[in-house]
Amino acid sequence: MAEQGETCRILVMASGNGSNFQALIDGVASGSIPNSRITRLIVNRAKAYATTRAEQASIPWEYFNLISNGFLAKGEKDEAKMVEARKKYDAALADKILHLEERPELIVLAGWMWVFSSDFLRPLEAAGIKVINLHPALPGQFDGAHAIERAYEDLKAGRITHTGIMVHYVIQEVDRGDPILIQEIGWEGEELDALEAKIHAHEHELIVKATAKVAGEIVEGRKK
Template sequence: MASPLPEPPLSRLTVLISGSGTNLQAIINACSSQLLPNTSIVRVVSNRKTAYGLKRAENAGIPTTYHNLLEYKKRFREAQDTAPRPVDAVDEADTVARNAYDADLATLVLADKPDLVVCAGWMHIFTNSFLAPLVSANLPAINIHPALPKEFDGANAIARAYAAFQEGRIKRTGAMIHYVVRDVDRGEPIVVQEVEMKEGDTVESLEERIHVVEHELIVKGTGMALARLWEKRDVDKEKDEEANRPTTSL
């Protein structure tokens, strides 16, 4: 009789959202099934107060936090001299605000000791003030993007892909899960799936098909990222044990 497979390690997720939270819901559902076994969401963070994803998290008993960049911008602008000043002074205040916002976000995330950060419809470009502390803590972050690698980076990817299809420049688009790096949507892909573009498509019909794919990919990509993470930790542990093993003389 075959021995039962060992249970995967207990994995902790922090999920960042900005909107309705349909991808978050896919993760919540997967955590309650064998799709993401032994996995729990320790916190959901939103940068929009009205994001319905916060309600989804609350319904699932998951702690939530609202973390708003606009409050930081307001605070740092008010801290400046009220005398007339050049536009670039306002830009500088916003840069300082973004860095402070991201640094506080990193502190918030790290306090929960997650194994993985999942950006599931998170509409905010990270600065190194967020990314560097995660790298130092060996905490990976992944993101979902509704386009193929190196195509239509950034916002409005589906609409831009649709316009390119209408112009006859492409025949397919897709979605991917990738690691988060400083360059927007340029991190190493974890899983990619193409989506065919059809004659008669509208932006809305294409968006609907891509969202269906996204709900599957966010779960698959999260599972793959966790598997890679635990494999790396096992390898690192073996290396440490080997390095600390006492040598025996002949």
């Protein structure tokens, strides 16, 4: 096992159940993600079960939300105010991360339901912090929300014969950052629920492999 100074510090962000977060916890514990530590979890939904997983693994966590933390009034519909609030939230979240006692070197978005603006990404990039995301589609297909449902409709219609998943670097264009790892997943005529279950099963493995790859590159990069 590497000394603490030789480990990659990983911060995970999640919005819901946190099954991919659990896969990362297990991956670090088993050595599948070597020379790494998960230093913190951030959630943006108060009832995210990911927080329970963090507590069970003795990982510090915090809740940081657009409305609850005062960036946007509940029920606000004014487009300009919403855009401004999102920018302020993103900037504040980046600032929060940059001033953590244990500043991460890698941020893994594991089911994080929020699209970041440059107000979040630019300060982290300047600080050399990498941000990666798991997306249940292949590069260039079904960017954004409801990717599995949209793939399912195209599979049924015969427009595509397979779908897939990827872990990619996060840039401002949604799901358009350079892929780190890609996995194709075939369709055997199963219904949407079964397809979702199959995809999620592969996600856990891919997010662990991709995190291990990037964390390894970060640790190796220090030696150069």
